Amino acid sequence: ELKVEQNPLFLSMQEGKNYTIYCNYSTTSDRLYWYRQDPGKSLESLFVLLSNGAVKQEGRLMASLDTKARLSTLHITAAVHDLSATYFCAVDMTGAQKLVFGQGTRLTINP
C-alpha cells in the first residue's frame, strides 16, 4: 500500500525566510504532484513532476523530485504572506492519476 508522508505538518515562518517542505512516499513512482489549498477553497495545481531529477519553479516556489530516494521537496524562497496556505503532495503509481495524498503542510507566514 502506497503511503505518502509530509514533513512538517505545521510550519510558521516569518516573511523573507527560506524553508523546505518534504514529501516521502513508500513505493516506486515517477509521478508526483504538488497542490495548494486556501482555507475553505478547492485545490490549485502547482507542479507536476514526471521524472527523476525533475525541477520546476514558479515565483518563490521550487519543487524537485528524487525517485531513487522517494522524496520530493517544495522550497520556499523569501516567503511572503500570500503564500500562507496548506500544501499537499500527491503520488500516482497507477498511471491513471489515482492520486494518494499526503496529510498536508499548513504554512503560516507572519509579517
Place this chain on the structure above:
Amino acid sequence: NAGVTQTPKFRILKIGQSMTLQCTQDMNHNYMYWYRQDPGMGLKLIYYSVGAGITDKGEVPNGYNVSRSTTEDFPLRLELAAPSQTSVYFCASSKMTGDWEKLFFGSGTQLSVL
C-alpha cells in the same frame, strides 16, 4: 469556461437519508474522479472514471455509488448516509492525452450527516 462544477455547495443529511452529489465538466475531459477530504487531512479517492460507461473503485468506495453516462457528468450517490460520511467532497477531471496533465478540481461540497 466554467471548468468543473459541483452542486450543492453545502448539505445537511439525517442518518439513513440518500442524496446525489452532482459534478459536471465542460472541458471534454475523459478522466473524472471523486475525492473526500476529512478535516485536517489529505484527499482520499472514492471512485474514478476513465470515460463514459467505465467506472472503478478507489481507496474508500464503501457507502457510495457512481455512474458515468456522459463525458460531462459524474454524479456520486450516497444511499444510506452515515456520520462517517461527513466530509468535504471534491470532484476532479483530467484530459490524459498521453502526457500527464494536472487535475482540475471543483469547488467542493461540504456534507454533514447528523
